[in-house]
Amino acid sequence: MGSDLFPGFTQQYINTSQGVSIFVRTLIDQTKPPLLLLHGFPQTHVEFHKIVPYLRPHFSVVLTDLRGYGASSVVPSANGSAYSKRLMAQDCVQVMTALGFEKFSVVRHDRGARVAYRLAFDNPEILHKVVVIDIIPxxxxxxxxxxxxxxxxxxxxxxxxxxxxxxxxxxxxxxxxxxxxxxxxxxxxx
Incomplete structure (x- = not known):
């Protein structure tokens, strides 16, 4: 699952209150501000492997797979409602809270950027900065x-x-x- 692309990172699963298991890869240094990276469609967290070396000196880096992608849970859903951007944003908040981060910055690409919009609308107080890449509002x-x-x-x-x-x-x-x-x-x- 890309471990050779992320030397020094740890990996784990964090279960959300909705029973979703989110795959998380981290390189945490408590002296550096937290940065959450979220992928687009049809990628996983691995899409950031070439960018991470530039971020490592400056941030505690958190990579996740959105629900239904990569190693995270596939959630049964009769109408797709289990994949709303709001629920995915709540997953992100719960992951960052579980890792001990009350406030963080986020970089999101494509589908992940839509999750970032929802996260920013619902929880602006917990975000330092939001960067969205390759998305049209x-x-x-x-x-x-x-x-x-x-x-x-x-x-x-x-x-x-x-x-x-x-x-x-x-x-x-x-x-x-x-x-x-x-x-x-x-x-x-x-």
């Missing part, structure tokens, strides 16, 4: 769908928001998700 994203081509380029946002189990079954139906991921990566990269 939600209202601007939906407002920009007036153009068919824009909607087609961002199909995955609406596709993954469909009621369960439609996206899951569609992704699994061809090559156990391989076709979906290959198409997604090919259209997002050169």
């Amino acid at each position: 939600t209202s601007a994203m939906y407002g920009g769908f007036g153009d068919v081509n824009a909607g087609l380029r961002a199909y995955h946002w609406l596709f993954l928001a469909q009621p369960e189990p439609f996206p899951e079954r569609m992704i699994q139906s061809v090559g156990n998700g391989r076709l979906f991921l290959e198409h997604t990566f090919a259209t997002w990269t050169a």
Whole structure:
């Protein structure tokens, strides 16, 4: 699970009050301010392995996998409500509290950035700073769908928001998700 990419880090699972087991990798130095890093779709905490060496001298670094990703719990959900950004933000607060941090900064990418928005709206008093990367604010994203081509380029946002189990079954139906991921990566990269 990427341990060779994070020398000196410890790993553990922290259980939330909702019964979700969140995978956490930490490098904590009590003399340095806490920084929580959260990944995007379809990554895990491992996406930050090249950035962490630059952060280590300055921060106590906390990496997690969002619920349903990587080594964190997959939560049964009849309608996707178990994956709301509010619940994911609550997971983050509980992880940081369990680690002894009452206030922290957060860097979030993509889907994790949407969790950061929710975290900041619900708990502004516990955040020093919030950095969001590679995300369009939600209202601007939906407002920009007036153009068919824009909607087609961002199909995955609406596709993954469909009621369960439609996206899951569609992704699994061809090559156990391989076709979906290959198409997604090919259209997002050169």
